[in-house]
Amino acid sequence: MITITVNSQRHDIDVDPNMPLLWAIRDILGLTGTKFGCGAAQCGACTVHLNGEAVRSCVTKTGRAAGQNIVTIEGLSSGNNHPLQLAWNEMNVPQCGYCQSGQIMSAVVLLRENPNPTDQDIDDAMSGNICRCGTYQRIRAAIHKAAAMQAEGAKS
């Protein structure tokens, strides 16, 4: 039995500790917002937060997450209103959408550590997240927008 906390909820799950965390999240807990792309830490579609860090859940074993805090796209905000989610909506970032929860989870870490990122900072943070539809320009714009919204929010 492994205890993991996902989106502030504790779960005792009976799985092999070697099971990829992604499978536990999707198949056992039914949280399907996190996607399977490559299964080899190459694409970023499966990005979730493990104690705040943007881990690739396809290569992270469930055992590593035991007793730790995991946040998935479903738990990022209470009303889909994280500045990045709002900016993503406003800029119509997704095309097919498959990569986008991973993109947002990576961008969250960037904005937390660097509230006012340059284009270079965005490149450095986001290059591990691939988008087959090529929405990179809108992702960049939305991150800048979210940074501005976050700064506004902090002022008011």
Next chain:
Amino acid sequence: MKKLIIITGIVLIAGMITLSFRELPATKESSFATLPKDSIGSVKAYMSVYKVLMSARCMNCHPSGNAPLQGDDNHIHTMNVQRGVDGKGVYSMRCNNCHQAENTAGPHMPPGNPKWGLPPAHMRMVFQGRTPRQLALQLLDPKQNGGRTKAQLIDHMANDELVGWAWHPGEGRTLPPMSRLAFATQVRLWIAKGAYAPSAKAK
């Protein structure tokens, strides 16, 4: 005859050093064996150490730039991975976001180790592009080698867990050109015989 005795003596001493270190548990070594100063023997041992350090498994994490390298051709790590201040990456691109405490099974899967990372930005310990002489001087200089004494340098090469990963790199990755034990022995001989740096002409 005299020559034979001397050679036998040297072989015996070298053998004893190897054996005695073989017994040592993987703990900090605070002192090191010394032999009579011998610049030729010391440099010869160093040159085999250099070959290991320049092999892909070692050099790929000691790049001249701020991105790690990958593969036996030492290409720059895909995904624009960056060293970061602490050598463990930046933002959502931290090394252990993908690299686990152990190798992930299968070809082209991320290799892993609990200490996975590059040297930090303030102590980059570059191997890539260094000549044998440059690298020897750098390895011996505490200002450039992470503040290590000679004993600590030996300890790092012989016992450090992340260095040891090079000999267990996971599927599809070539090994350094000699075993870890042989490598550690050459490091010890290099230093025991006087820690000489090769001439600038050495390749």
